[in-house]
Amino acid sequence: MTVLIVLVALAVGAYLVAVLESWAVHGRLEPARPAISALALLGRESLLARTPDRLFFEAGPVVLLVAGLLAVAVIPLAPGLIVTDLATGALFLNAALAYVLVALIMAGWGPNGAYAMIGGWRFLGQFVAYAMLIVMPITAVAMRAESLSTVDIVTSQSTLWNIAYQPLGFVLFVAAAMGLCWLPPLDLPTARGDLAGGIEAEYTGARLAVLRLARMVLIMALAGATVTFYLGGWLGPWLPAWAWSAIKILFVAGLMVSVGRLVPRVREAQYLEISWKLGIPLALANIFLVGVITLVVPI
Amino acid sequence: MTPQMIFLMFFGGAAVWFGIVVFRTLSMVRSALALLFSQTAVGVMFLLMQAEFLGVLQIMMMATEMSVMAIFMVMFMMDPGGMGAMDMTHQKRLSLWAGGIGFVAALAVIWLADWGPANLQIPDATEQTAELGRELLGRSMFIFESAALMILTAMVAATMVAIHPSEGRKR
Amino acid sequence: MIPELIIALSVGAALFGVGLYGALSQTNLVMIIMGVELILAAALVNLVAFWRYLYPDVPAAQMFVLIVMAVMAVEMAVGFGIAIARFRSRGSVEMEEARELKG
Numbered sequence: 001m002t003v004l005i006v007l008v009a010l011a012v013g014a015y016l017v018a019v020l021e022s023w024a025v026h027g028r029l030e031p032a033r034p035a036i037s038a039l040a041l042l043g044r045e046s047l048l049a050r051t052p053d054r055l056f057f058e059a060g061p062v063v064l065l066v067a068g069l070l071a072v073a074v075i076p077l078a079p080g081l082i083v084t085d086l087a088t089g090a091l092f093l094n095a096a097l098a099y100v101l102v103a104l105i106m107a108g109w110g111p112n113g114a115y116a117m118i119g120g121w122r123f124l125g126q127f128v129a130y131a132m133l134i135v136m137p138i139t140a141v142a143m144r145a146e147s148l149s150t151v152d153i154v155t156s157q158s159t160l161w162n163i164a165y166q167p168l169g170f171v172l173f174v175a176a177a178m179g180l181c182w183l184p185p186l187d188l189p190t191a192r193g194d195l196a197g198g199i200e201a202e203y204t205g206a207r208l209a210v211l212r213l214a215r216m217v218l219i220m221a222l223a224g225a226t227v228t229f230y231l232g233g234w235l236g237p238w239l240p241a242w243a244w245s246a247i248k249i250l251f252v253a254g255l256m257v258s259v260g261r262l263v264p265r266v267r268e269a270q271y272l273e274i275s276w277k278l279g280i281p282l283a284l285a286n287i288f289l290v291g292v293i294t295l296v297v298p299i
Numbered sequence: 300m301t302p303q304m305i306f307l308m309f310f311g312g313a314a315v316w317f318g319i320v321v322f323r324t325l326s327m328v329r330s331a332l333a334l335l336f337s338q339t340a341v342g343v344m345f346l347l348m349q350a351e352f353l354g355v356l357q358i359m360m361m362a363t364e365m366s367v368m369a370i371f372m373v374m375f376m377m378d379p380g381g382m383g384a385m386d387m388t389h390q391k392r393l394s395l396w397a398g399g400i401g402f403v404a405a406l407a408v409i410w411l412a413d414w415g416p417a418n419l420q421i422p423d424a425t426e427q428t429a430e431l432g433r434e435l436l437g438r439s440m441f442i443f444e445s446a447a448l449m450i451l452t453a454m455v456a457a458t459m460v461a462i463h464p465s466e467g468r469k470r
Numbered sequence: 471m472i473p474e475l476i477i478a479l480s481v482g483a484a485l486f487g488v489g490l491y492g493a494l495s496q497t498n499l500v501m502i503i504m505g506v507e508l509i510l511a512a513a514l515v516n517l518v519a520f521w522r523y524l525y526p527d528v529p530a531a532q533m534f535v536l537i538v539m540a541v542m543a544v545e546m547a548v549g550f551g552i553a554i555a556r557f558r559s560r561g562s563v564e565m566e567e568a569r570e571l572k573g
Contacts, residue, residue, distance in 0.1 A: 053326065053328070053329070055329075056328070056329075056332075086351065086355075086424070087351055087352075087423070087424035087425040087427075087428055088351050088352050088355050088424065088428060091352065091355045091356065091359065092355050094359050095355045095356075095358045095359035095362070098358075098359050098362035098363055099362050101362060101363065101366050102332070102335065102362050102365075102366060105328070105332075105366055105369060106332070109328045109369075121370060121373075124366055124367070124370055127363070127366070131363065147425070148428060149425070301474075303474060304473055304474055304477060307474060307477045307478060307481075308477055311477060311478065311480070311481030311484075311515075312481075314481060314485060314511070314515075315481060315484040315485060315488060318484075318485055318488040318489065318492075318508050318511075319488055321488075321492065321504055321508070322488070322491065322492045322495070322496065322501070322504075322505075330501070330504070331504070334504050334507060334508070337485075337508065337511065338507075338511055341485075341511050341514060341515055344478065344481070344515060344518070345514075345518050348474075348478065348518055348519065348522040349522060350518050350521065350522060350532065350535075352532070353518060353532060353535050353536075356536075356539065357514070357539070360539060360542075360543070364507075364542070364543065364546060367546070367550075368500070368503070368504065368546070371500050371550055371553065372500050372501075374557075375498070375499070375500055375553060375557055375562075375563045376498060376500070377562070387496060387497050387498055387501065388495045388496060388497060389495065389497050389566060390494065390495060391495050393494065394490075394491045394492075394494035394495035395491060395495075397490055397491065397494055398487040398488060398489075398490040398491030398492075398494070399487060399491075401483075401486055401487050401490045402483050402484055402486065402487030405479075405482070405483035405486055405487070406480060406483050409476060409479040409480060409483060410476070414471070414472055414475055414523075414524065415524065417472040417475070417523050417524070418523070418524060418525065418526055418527070419523075419526070420526060420527060421522070421526045422526065422527070427529070427532070430529040431529050431532050431533065433529070434529035434530055434532070434533050435533060435536070438530070439530060439533050442533070442537065443533070443536075443537075446536075446537050446540045449540065449544060450540055450543065450544055453544040453547050453548050454547060456548060456551065457547040457548050457550065457551030458551065459551075460548075460551040460552060460554070460555045461550070461551045461554040461555060463558060
């Protein structure tokens with residue numbers, strides 16, 4: 001039952017975020033647009049490249065979708081409304097998201113196309129840049145909650161949300177999350193201008209529809225993770241818990257898909273340099289600060 | 300036959316099967332990802348054995364490691380796509396014998412040894428994680444720190460070995 | 471006699487055999503590293519099985535697994551560092567061609 005509710009919520013949320021994204025891209029608010037383009041994609045022929053690695057070509061989008069769904073499984077939407085409350089939930093989220101990289105390498109290698117392959121390997125470089133910045137802010141969050149369980153992490157924020165407690169970690173985490181679901185300005189694997197679609201270049205028809213859906217699920221999962229770790233999850237006055245979760249997740253997802261478009265695309269070398277020379281020292285400083293605050297000021 | 304035994308056998312079989320696929324397939328990316336699936340099956344076995352933290356950690360770490368492995372394969376192999384059907388093996392008979400003897404010897408030890416009584420008092424996952432944390436930062440802190448130092452040394456050494464000799468002199 | 475322990479250890483033994491075969495039979499450095507990774511995975515399975523069925527109350531056993539995982543990562547990093555250096559200087563990482571240290 002919980003699984004069904006979470007899946008329906010996920011589908012509705014993904015649809016709304018798709019509407020928001022098309023609004024951010026095209027400048028017009030068209031509520032029917034994602035449905036129409038999904039139907040169009042399903043109706044189109046799904047081409048197969050010449051001498052593909054058929055197994056990876058078919059498995060890539062599906063693995064991406066499964067990774068996104070597994071990540072959603074540990075995100076609490078309300079007290080009790082969570083698919084599995086694992087004792088190592090925050091780590092499990094990381095484990096699920098690590099398979100995004102595997103899926104993209106499969107999708108890049110599979111179709112036997114130059115642009116797709118460059119897109120896939122580029123994402124590996126991007127992964128090296130963002131991976132530490134996903135894990136280290138989560139470490140600081142878990143330090144405050146004294147638990148890796150996502151439910152405990154939400155309840156630990158009842159007095160003060162983590163966005164106020166560790167703003168540095170929030171900024172780093174959101175930036176890394178945008179790298180993880182390759183949103184602009186970090187959309188290196190699909191880079192429309194210089195890679196002609198990258199990993200999406202060889203996918204058509206139903207397979208492309210699965211790939212796009214998987215990416216929407218991924219964006220929802222990361223927005224959910226941001227809300228769980230930094231914005232107090234379901235906590236909030238007046239409204240019921242699920243409404244707060246919905247509002248916060250949609251707000252974060254909307255920000256993630258729209259704001260980055262105002263910034264020019266970052267080159268992968270620049271991204272790596274910024275992440276390792278600036279991001280990781282900041283993340284370490286964040287862990288240190290949170291440790292000191294947790295010990296000295298009991299909030 | 301308990302369900303745990305059946306699942307252990309299934310995922311153990313998957314781990315071994317993918318391990319064999321690693322050395323049988325010609326495509327290098329397939330080979331690296333087969334190793335990933337083998338390691339993931341090992342991680343699932345950890346989960347079945349109720350070592351939740353270790354299982355999740357194994358599944359997470361191996362995804363990254365094997366993807367990096369895949370790009371190194373593509374960089375350094377003469378035939379990464381496996382379309383030229385090159386043979387990349389040597390001393391095959393010796394290796395088969397060595398692997399076989401190792402396997403049989405280990406099996407013999409496993410079957411002949413007296414493992415004593417089982418201790419099935421498993422702490423639950425939350426307690427396990429907390430206990431592991433206390434162990435890491437308490438009694439075993441020195442070992443943990445030396446492992447960290449080992450990683451740091453390896454990182455520096457690997458980077459130094461990998462840097463092109465002429466690159467350092469530019470500035 | 472603990473059947474689950476026997477199953478897990480047998481899987482470990484099979485992984486060790488496959489890994490040993492791979493490490494000895496492959497000519498490419500990267501493939502040899504893969505064989506070593508399989509052998510280490512076999513060690514991991516055994517360690518977790520020992521922890522689970524013989525010493526579940528000793529967290530130090532889990533820490534041993536963490537150290538082996540660290541060894542896996544280190545082994546890969548150093549191996550790839552050597553691979554890059556060798557590829558730069560010799561143009562290949564085929565171990566058939568690496569005979570400099572042979573007396």
